[in-house]
Amino acid sequence: xxxxxxxxxxxxxxxxxxxxxxxxxxxxxxxxxxxxxxxxxxxxxxxxxxxxxxxxxxxxxxxxxxxxxxxxxxxxxxxxxxxxxxxxxxxxxxxxxxxxxxxxxxxxxxxxxxxxxxxxxxxxxxxxxxxxxxxxxxxxxxxxxxxxxxxxxxxxxxxxxxxxxxxxxxxxxxxxxxxxxxxxxxxxxxxxxxxxxxxxxxxxxxxxxxxxxxxxxxxxxxxxxxxxxxxxxxxxxxxxxxxxxxxxxxxxxxxxxxxxxxxxxxxxxxxxxxxxxxxxxxxxxxxxxxxxxxxxxxxxxxxxxxxxxxxxxxxxxxxxxxxxxxxxxxxxxxxxxxxxxxxxxxxxxxxxxxxxxxxxxxxxxxxxxxxxxxxxxxxxxxxxxxxxxxxxxxxxxxxxxxxxxxxxxxxxxxxxxxxxxxxxxxxxxxxxxxxxxxxxxxxxxxxxxxxxxxxxxxxxxxxxxxxxxxxxxxxxxxxxxxxxxxxxxxxxxxxxxxxxxxxxxxxxxxxxxxxxxxxxxxxxxxxxxxxxxxxxxxxxxxxxxxxxxxxxxxxxxxxxxxxxxxxxxxxxxxxxxxxxxxxxxxxxxxxxxxxxxxxxxxxxxx
Numbered sequence: 001x002x003x004x005x006x007x008x009x010x011x012x013x014x015x016x017x018x019x020x021x022x023x024x025x026x027x028x029x030x031x032x033x034x035x036x037x038x039x040x041x042x043x044x045x046x047x048x049x050x051x052x053x054x055x056x057x058x059x060x061x062x063x064x065x066x067x068x069x070x071x072x073x074x075x076x077x078x079x080x081x082x083x084x085x086x087x088x089x090x091x092x093x094x095x096x097x098x099x100x101x102x103x104x105x106x107x108x109x110x111x112x113x114x115x116x117x118x119x120x121x122x123x124x125x126x127x128x129x130x131x132x133x134x135x136x137x138x139x140x141x142x143x144x145x146x147x148x149x150x151x152x153x154x155x156x157x158x159x160x161x162x163x164x165x166x167x168x169x170x171x172x173x174x175x176x177x178x179x180x181x182x183x184x185x186x187x188x189x190x191x192x193x194x195x196x197x198x199x200x201x202x203x204x205x206x207x208x209x210x211x212x213x214x215x216x217x218x219x220x221x222x223x224x225x226x227x228x229x230x231x232x233x234x235x236x237x238x239x240x241x242x243x244x245x246x247x248x249x250x251x252x253x254x255x256x257x258x259x260x261x262x263x264x265x266x267x268x269x270x271x272x273x274x275x276x277x278x279x280x281x282x283x284x285x286x287x288x289x290x291x292x293x294x295x296x297x298x299x300x301x302x303x304x305x306x307x308x309x310x311x312x313x314x315x316x317x318x319x320x321x322x323x324x325x326x327x328x329x330x331x332x333x334x335x336x337x338x339x340x341x342x343x344x345x346x347x348x349x350x351x352x353x354x355x356x357x358x359x360x361x362x363x364x365x366x367x368x369x370x371x372x373x374x375x376x377x378x379x380x381x382x383x384x385x386x387x388x389x390x391x392x393x394x395x396x397x398x399x400x401x402x403x404x405x406x407x408x409x410x411x412x413x414x415x416x417x418x419x420x421x422x423x424x425x426x427x428x429x430x431x432x433x434x435x436x437x438x439x440x441x442x443x444x445x446x447x448x449x450x451x452x453x454x455x456x457x458x459x460x461x462x463x464x465x466x467x468x469x470x471x472x473x474x475x476x477x478x479x480x481x482x483x484x485x486x487x488x489x490x491x492x493x494x495x496x497x498x499x500x501x502x503x504x505x506x507x508x509x510x511x512x513x514x515x516x517x518x519x520x521x522x523x524x525x526x527x528x529x530x531x532x533x534x535x536x537x538x539x540x541x542x543x544x545x546x547x548x549x550x551x552x553x554x555x556x557x558x559x560x561x562x563x564x565x566x567x568x569x570x571x572x573x574x575x576x577x578x579x580x581x582x583x584x585x586x587x588x589x590x591x592x593x594x595x596x597x598x599x600x601x602x603x604x605x606x
Contacts, residue, residue, distance in 0.1 A: 049165075051103035051106065052166055052169065055095075057173070060308070066089075067300035108162075122150070122340060125340055125342070130346055142339070150332075150336065160326065161322075164322040168315070171312050174308040175190070175308075177304075228248065277316055281309050284305075285306065289302070346414075346415075347430075357436075359426075361522055362390040362552065363387070364387045365384050365387075365423075367419065367420040368381050368385070368417045368420035370415060381575040383420070384572075385420075386407075386580070391552060392553070393548055393554075393566045394568045395556075401574070403572050404572060405526065408526065411441070412441060440521045441520055441522045441523075442515040444512055444523075445511070448508050450499030452496065458499070459474060462474075462515060462516075462517040471517060475509075475513045478516055479543065480512070523547065525544070527556055557569075569583060571593045
């Protein structure tokens with residue numbers, strides 16, 4: 001079962017998703033790398049920026065309304081001036097509300113669109129990555145990036161960034177108006193600005209680092225819970241619920257502690273800014289109040305000045321709060337960019353791709369040596385040469401770990417060999433377009449994968465444009481039709497996550513129907529009848545025999561019944577090809593094959 005220690009060891013062995021040194025090196029410029037997602041919507045952003053500038057200017061003009069209200073309305077006891085000032089403020093307020101509506105709508109809609117585009121780009125990239133990437137990077141952490149991190153960016157782009165821009169513009173405009181109103185008082189306010197920027201710089205870096213750690217810890221929590229739930233039958237079978245609850249609590253508390261540290265830093269930052277800003281305002285009011293008493297400053301100018309000072313204070317407080325969100329956005333951006341910058345280990349052909357369908361169906365391994373990335377010192381395949389003639393059936397036999405499944409992965413080019421070549425016809429498959437290569441093949445694994453959809457979707461996965469009649473015909477050939485029609489909604493029945501509503505044999509027949517529907521040139525069967533009862537195996541084997549006719553077929557075999565019809569049987573041991581021949585020939589000359597027949601293929605062991 002999952003553990004934090006195991007997770008950390010796995011992550012450190014590959015391209016790291018959690019690289020603290022990388023986080024320390026990058027700064028807010030990381031957000032600039034995501035501007036390519038915003039650029040297509042630049043005109044909406046220009047319109048939003050125009051609305052932002054307009055509402056900021058209108059808001060600042062309220063200060064002049066306050067000055068008129070005090071100097072002409074209150075001081076001169078003029079009702080007409082009072083009405084004029086109030087009317088001006090109300091008119092400006094209406095314009096501000098209209099401008100704010102358009103600003104908020106435009107920016108928020110762009111934020112939603114950019115978030116969707118980033119989520120799509122990350123998924124589109126992830127789904128093409130090499131399988132070895134997922135050996136060391138948990139699916140829960142990747143999903144957290146696609147969902148949680150992109151949602152955070154949506155919030156930043158659609159709300160927080162707009163607030164930061166508005167506050168910065170208001171702050172600059174209010175400072176200009178402060179100097180236009182009274183220079184002496186403006187100096188008092190501005191003295192506090194460097195003092196405010198200092199905690200922003202000091203605490204901002206801490207908040208950013210803790211934000212990244214917090215997002216990583218939350219992803220760990222999701223990964224742990226997802227794995228435990230996915231393996232729920234094993235957890236309950238071994239009565240390890242209490243163990244998993246305790247271990248999950250440790251992960252949750254770890255995320256909670258990091259989150260509390262981040263919140264404490266942000267709270268300290270905001271509180272410090274508020275204390276400094278309003279202390280400066282209090283000092284300004286004391287000086288300004290004395291000037292009003294002494295007659296060197298009018299009450300209206302002091303009122304307007306107080307308004308602009310409050311605008312500066314509130315803008316700086318908003319910026320200090322939004323800075324924490326922007327630091328979280330930097331962490332989210334780093335996590336997303338790390339995925340987008342991962343390069344696929346399987347390179348596209350350097351030359352013009354060869355037409356795959358024009359090639360012969362013969363398969364050949366030419367002096368192939370291959371080591372998995374996680375075990376570079378232990379060859380899974382060692383100097384193996386093997387030919388699978390076009391239209392013939394070749395069975396692979398050997399103990400667990402002999403390299404049988406590895407050959408399937410090399411054939412589908414999930415991995416490339418370190419030495420030697422894998423050929424289709426006379427062409428190295430590295431010179432072929434990957435999707436076209438895999439399009440000529442169909443795999444029926446020992447543990448078939450079904451999706452959380454209905455039966456039609458799962459069988460049609462082998463041929464998306466197939467008609468319902470073709471799907472039903474394939475199901476009948478796989479002897480799956482009878483149990484499918486007995487499901488609550490027949491072919492429209494939802495199969496549950498990974499097909500949990502079906503038995504192992506039923507899932508395997510669905511996978512066989514999928515391969516039959518695809519009607520490929522090359523069949524890869526990983527003991528495709530292992531989960532079937534004797535009667536079903538008989539009928540499905542007949543369907544497979546018909547399907548394999550005149551098709552190049554490679555079978556990973558564990559049962560005698562599945563290899564008797566093979567043209568050749570290849571005996572593998574620790575990545576080496578020990579012998580190849582027909583069943584009777586191998587019984588006479590291959591000691592390893594004799595042991596396999598005795599120990600594994602004996603009818604008494606079926």
